[in-house]
Amino acid sequence: VAMRTNLAGDANPGNDRTSRITTISFDLLAESFESATFPPDGWVVYNNDGGTQQWQRSTTAPRTGLAHASCRWETSTLQNDDWLVTPQFALPSGGGQLKFWYRVSTVSTPTDQLVIRLSTTNNTIPAFTVVLDSFSLTNNTYMEKVISLNSYAGQNIHLAFVSRGLYAWTIYLDDIVVQGQVGVEEEMPTQVLATMLYAPKPNPVTNGMARISYSLAQPSRVKLSIYDASGRVVRTLVNAQMESGIYNLQWNGRDEQNQKVAEGIYFYTLETPSYTATKKMVFTR
Numbered sequence: 001v002a003m004r005t006n007l008a009g010d011a012n013p014g015n016d017r018t019s020r021i022t023t024i025s026f027d028l029l030a031e032s033f034e035s036a037t038f039p040p041d042g043w044v045v046y047n048n049d050g051g052t053q054q055w056q057r058s059t060t061a062p063r064t065g066l067a068h069a070s071c072r073w074e075t076s077t078l079q080n081d082d083w084l085v086t087p088q089f090a091l092p093s094g095g096g097q098l099k100f101w102y103r104v105s106t107v108s109t110p111t112d113q114l115v116i117r118l119s120t121t122n123n124t125i126p127a128f129t130v131v132l133d134s135f136s137l138t139n140n141t142y143m144e145k146v147i148s149l150n151s152y153a154g155q156n157i158h159l160a161f162v163s164r165g166l167y168a169w170t171i172y173l174d175d176i177v178v179q180g181q182v183g184v185e186e187e188m189p190t191q192v193l194a195t196m197l198y199a200p201k202p203n204p205v206t207n208g209m210a211r212i213s214y215s216l217a218q219p220s221r222v223k224l225s226i227y228d229a230s231g232r233v234v235r236t237l238v239n240a241q242m243e244s245g246i247y248n249l250q251w252n253g254r255d256e257q258n259q260k261v262a263e264g265i266y267f268y269t270l271e272t273p274s275y276t277a278t279k280k281m282v283f284t285r
Helices: none
Strands: 018-031 044-047 056-058 068-072 082-085 096-104 113-119 130-136 143-148 156-163 170-188 210-216 220-228 233-242 245-251 264-272 275-283
Touching: 068 082, 130 143, 156 170, 210 220, 210 264, 233 245
Parallel strands: none
Antiparallel strands: 018 170, 044 082, 056 068, 068 170, 082 156, 096 143, 096 170, 113 130, 113 156, 210 245, 220 233, 220 264, 264 275
């Protein structure tokens, strides 16, 4: 937070200002392999070991939805070298992170190995010179992995998920998300006079991203949730103690399971101990 105050000898206190750097997170890529087309549009699969197995779509016990990605082991002597490569995306100046869920079919032979690689040039195998992470998979229930991409802020990148098991089992991946972050400096009044929930921008929401703003006159416990027309909670954006100020959030049209919501009418409600308000928005794609 940047602040300017009226110091002794300040000849022009009218030019004093308070501003906030608000970090906005948004999805650059989100893939849960629901489409019957595999690999998904813009993705690439490489069978670099020359064996009979490679990354494919599977409907065996996905984490969410109907499907996930899977890669089975080759043989007792042929090590997997199977690549699942994302489309290129531009990481904003604020950086971002990769989030995905993973498991193996069984833990009786814990030799499944997953390598996460990065390329800043193209999607061919030699271009993936950066290893972000490499680990053995020993869990047969889904676990989440989060990897920072901040070192590559402002660059165009591809990511690759590489199966490197030897005489192992099957690796499963689901709900792969790359989130970008930007910091927005916003002018604020020197004093917030009212706690208020504002109308969404834009409305109707036509670009898949709704901006939701609210102000707090004093520090408060805040809950901000989105509901569908039936009154079901779709997503809770805030549930925390917050300082006084003006806040701007972005909702990407996804529910708590990171699934895209249907087009239609949605409501969002701001609740504090002394204030409750609800606004309506129309979500289209």
